[in-house]
Amino acid sequence: MTPIHAKELRNGGKLLLTNGITSLEGASGGGLTPWAVIAGNETRDGIGLSAHATLVELRDYDYRSVGAAVGLFDRVELSIARQRFNTREIGALLGLGRDYAFEQDIVGAKVRVAGDLVYDRLPAIAVGAQYKHNRNGPVVRAIGAQHDSGVDYYASASKLLLGQSILASGTVRLTKANQMGILGYGGDKSDAYSVQFEGSLGWQVSRRMAVGAEYRSKPDKLSIAREDDWYDIFAVYAINRHLTATAAYTDLGSIATVKDQRGVLFSLQTAF
Amino acid sequence: MTVSLFPLLLLAQATPYAVPGETAVTPYVVDDANAAARPFVGDDIARAFGGQDGIRRIVDRLIDKSHNDPVIGEIFVSHDMVRLKRTLFEQFCYILNAGCSYSGRDMKASHKDLGIQHADMNRMVEILQAVMREQGISFPAQNRLLSRLAPMRHDVVER
Numbered sequence A: 001m002t003p004i005h006a007k008e009l010r011n012g013g014k015l016l017l018t019n020g021i022t023s024l025e026g027a028s029g030g031g032l033t034p035w036a037v038i039a040g041n042e043t044r045d046g047i048g049l050s051a052h053a054t055l056v057e058l059r060d061y062d063y064r065s066v067g068a069a070v071g072l073f074d075r076v077e078l079s080i081a082r083q084r085f086n087t088r089e090i091g092a093l094l095g096l097g098r099d100y101a102f103e104q105d106i107v108g109a110k111v112r113v114a115g116d117l118v119y120d121r122l123p124a125i126a127v128g129a130q131y132k133h134n135r136n137g138p139v140v141r142a143i144g145a146q147h148d149s150g151v152d153y154y155a156s157a158s159k160l161l162l163g164q165s166i167l168a169s170g171t172v173r174l175t176k177a178n179q180m181g182i183l184g185y186g187g188d189k190s191d192a193y194s195v196q197f198e199g200s201l202g203w204q205v206s207r208r209m210a211v212g213a214e215y216r217s218k219p220d221k222l223s224i225a226r227e228d229d230w231y232d233i234f235a236v237y238a239i240n241r242h243l244t245a246t247a248a249y250t251d252l253g254s255i256a257t258v259k260d261q262r263g264v265l266f267s268l269q270t271a272f
Numbered sequence B: 001m002t003v004s005l006f007p008l009l010l011l012a013q014a015t016p017y018a019v020p021g022e023t024a025v026t027p028y029v030v031d032d033a034n035a036a037a038r039p040f041v042g043d044d045i046a047r048a049f050g051g052q053d054g055i056r057r058i059v060d061r062l063i064d065k066s067h068n069d070p071v072i073g074e075i076f077v078s079h080d081m082v083r084l085k086r087t088l089f090e091q092f093c094y095i096l097n098a099g100c101s102y103s104g105r106d107m108k109a110s111h112k113d114l115g116i117q118h119a120d121m122n123r124m125v126e127i128l129q130a131v132m133r134e135q136g137i138s139f140p141a142q143n144r145l146l147s148r149l150a151p152m153r154h155d156v157v158e159r
């Protein structure tokens, strides 16, 4: 019988940018959608950590999120995020009061079930769930949401095509969330899960920098507040191994009855 | 003259898998398939790497830097760096279609019992990237070579 030795944990290891950034809901990935990568800089021989802060300035609203994630052995990711969506002047128009803010907490789990972003021939494939709790229950119910919390389920496949310097990622999501959950879950139009598609396409300009575009299809369950698909174009820069900065131009369409919500997104992520 | 060349020739014929100046290795069958990647087509990629001279500079620098690296250097200690430089040059040259055949061992046999982990592989890729950058290889060309090496991790890293 061979004795079993506890393997020593390794420190550092992923290639620059291959841990992605932090998406709006706290999972590592692109900006709008998760990728099949695990948070932090560690390989299967270590435990990685990341934290993020994101700011989106839209025409009529602003949005902030902060969060943290742990990546266990490049296999399992656990994340938490707090989102705050400020309605500014629109809050007053909607009768909620100026600067009324919707807040939401999200706890996420993701497992990479197969493949690898960089090395295997098979793309990295992951499945995940996000439990979301909206902290403004009475208000979201008043506008037609059926619940103040919900669970999204998703599956992602992501691959860095080295020969072309292109990163491609696609996600299928099952969700009841209105505007990601900022406006609650389920609506007067439907309280069923709907299937949504999300994707990122990036071009690696250099070892440190990538540019690309993203898309996220959205459900539309509230009759008083139409919901549009989301788009962005982004640039991401690895300042060093532990710090990644992202800037994007986003088009989030109509939100809470006000259309044409375009603006800029800034995000900083630190990872170990 | 004839006499002194004779043993050398004999040696070359008897052991195609090792050349004089290198430590002997367990005999194996020489085959380009041991290089573990199909070569590129056309000669633009070989030119992007500066032909055989450019490839040799990259491989020599890669091995020297890896050997002296604080993270992975230990793995190379007491291995035959003369042979490694020759075979790795042949492998890159073969893959980049710069006019070589590969006479080394396959990737599994070459890295058996070295205890290489994912982080070591990433480290070596980073060193290779740094060397290619230093030699002025364009980023897309760097990534094209890496795309052929990446799937080898499966055999390089100890399961």
Ligand code: HEM
Pocket: B072, B075, B076, B079, B080, B083, B084, B087, B088, B091, B103, B104, B105, B106, B110, B111, B114, B116, B120, B121, B122, B124, B149, B150, B152, B153, B156
């Ligand atoms: C795709 C990546 C790699 C390629 C293409 C590669 C290629 C090679 C080749 C061609 C040889 C010599 C074969 C022969 O002697 O017949 C070799 C041996 C060796 N490689 Fe790698 N290698 C890779 C990754 C690594 C890594 C990540 C390490 C360590 C961090 C490493 C350490 C070694 C050592 C120490 C030897 C000498 C083994 C001996 O003396 O028997 N290699 N490698």
